[in-house]
Amino acid sequence: MTVYAALMAALIAAGAYIAVPVGPVPIVLQNMFVLLAGLLLGWRWGPAAVAVYLLAGVCGLPVFAGGTGGIGRLAGPTGGYLLGYLPAAAAVGWISQRAENRTFLDVAGLIVGTAIVYLCGVPWLKMVTGMSLSKSLAVGMVPFLLGDGLKIVAAAAIAKAIRPVIRKDSGAAATHEYSRS
């Protein structure tokens, strides 16, 4: 699991650079990978992956959205979103683990997780910038909701496809794959 968590952290980091061009605005995969960390690794290892990612960012590696890094970023206006990733991944993992492979639980978890990110992010934004609540919402949440909706649908579908690949006893999956190929 250590390797998986590190891999997921790397995916979140790489997600800052992988974009799907949809219309004029590219959709960045970063926050989708955060939610997927919770879905795929569960409520303990999901946040662990996010923590490793944040630690790498604090060290100044260019892993935060837009390729920046540093403590300054964590303390800056968008720091709340980044810190919100932690409880969000935990919540997604916890909710989706209530039962095996239930799509509606996955989706519920994803919605709650997304909400948590904004719950941490928007007040923080308001506090740091001194904007009014309505302006904070207008800048820091409303423009992204459509994209988040798409990502929730996508994340649920992806989790369904990827779960069989991940086995709790690492090493076995690759062997199994070879034995079938």
Add this chain to the structure above:
Amino acid sequence: MNILEADRLSHRFPDGSMGIHEIGLTLRKGSFTVLAGPNGSGKTTFLRHLNGLLMPTSGEVRIKGVPVREDPRRARRLVGMVFQDADSQIVGETVYDDAAFGPENLKLDRREIHRRVLAALDAVGMSGLAGQRPHLLSGGEKRRLAIAGILAMGSEVVILDEPFSNLDYPGVRQVLGAILDLHSRGRTILLSTHDLEKTIAHADRLLLMEKGRIVADGRPGAVLGQTERYGVRRPCAVRWGRAVESWLN
């Protein structure tokens, strides 16, 4: 002397399907064995039991008399493994670092690590590439680096899982040369393949696997006649009734 013994080894996957079934095998020290079988016959699954990457559902593997289950670390030190995929077994950022990975895990002191790494790289003819990035190497060089990584650990048995896949002709010759060199220095070799052409001239024993069982075992000359029944092509030369030639000639 038997360096490796497997006793009635079975492995059942979590989904209930059988990987391997009641395999028994003993390897003599210094032997060169080829394990052949079509894809999906359980070669990789079987090999991964020999150094404790997989644990059997029933049965036992012993390395020099000590069960793998009792001390997997010892087994992994003594039984080195070269994997099928050349890229995902590279763990270091430079050739030197990659070869040093094993000895570092064994907690040797730096001077000893340095000595072993240089000797291992020299043995596979890669001393000049120590500072290179491994991902830029050719396929044959990557495989030889993997072999060096095992040598540096001091393994006595070397297991190679499909070492020739995706290699061009010079690559095959380089890797084959490195394997034969290991063998001549007294290492025990176990090599899996679905293509006998490249190695059988050098082997002293041939095993055939099918559906998780060993179905034939003996000197290559005796077994070669029945390979096609089990989904492995007989080498050309044998079809024409001649002796198989080495790829190095």
Add this chain to the structure above:
Amino acid sequence: MAELTAFGYHPGDSVLHRLDPRFKLVCLIATSLTVLDSGMAALGLWSAACAILLVKTGVSMPRLLRELRYFGVLILFVFVARAFSAGGDPLVRFWGIGPSRQGMMEGALVGWRLGLVVLLGLSLMATTRSWQVKAAVESLLRPVPFIPHKRAATMIGLLFRFIPQILSAARETADAQKARGIGNRRNPVFRLVKLAVPLLRKTFLDADRLAAAMEARCYTEDRSTPPLSAAAGDWSFLAAVCALSAVAWVLSRL
């Protein structure tokens, strides 16, 4: 796999390569903090220093720039957003709004800061091996309570190794899909899923194989890596960075 991204390690023997990784990390943390707070003059100073060091590492510049093109779009976006929203007198007007001089200045400043932070981070990644980062993180985290520093360090080291691999896999997947005309599909969910599923599957299987290969070579968290030793050169580099920070601080407040 032969084609590598700018994010991986580039062997070399420059000042940055030889520097103790702990000092590199500390300097990076410090500079990325001060850079985000710097004015134009200070940024010029930082950029010059960064450019000299980066050229010395031997990383190919054109490739670096190509690698960062998405990021360039983002900086442009930030610039435009700032230019239009910062208030002040618009220079030109479309439909009542327009970029102002203050806005443009501010946008350029923010974009420059972000760009510099990225370059600083990349220069660390290009000159530091993952075990060095691991060792540095481990030694820096040791005094912090409640964090399993060995495990955290191992994971950071792995993260380092995975990022270039994921990026090149992502490019490969995207190319394969472009070749089969995914550009004609408009549904964004479809495209997200079709990119992410093969990418994740491939990277998870790769990770599995890597884990097996590491295990087969007796991997433990407690390894004998070369000891980190701080030489006089490291301390003087740190001193130089501190001095530069002080100058930058003063410049930003003039």
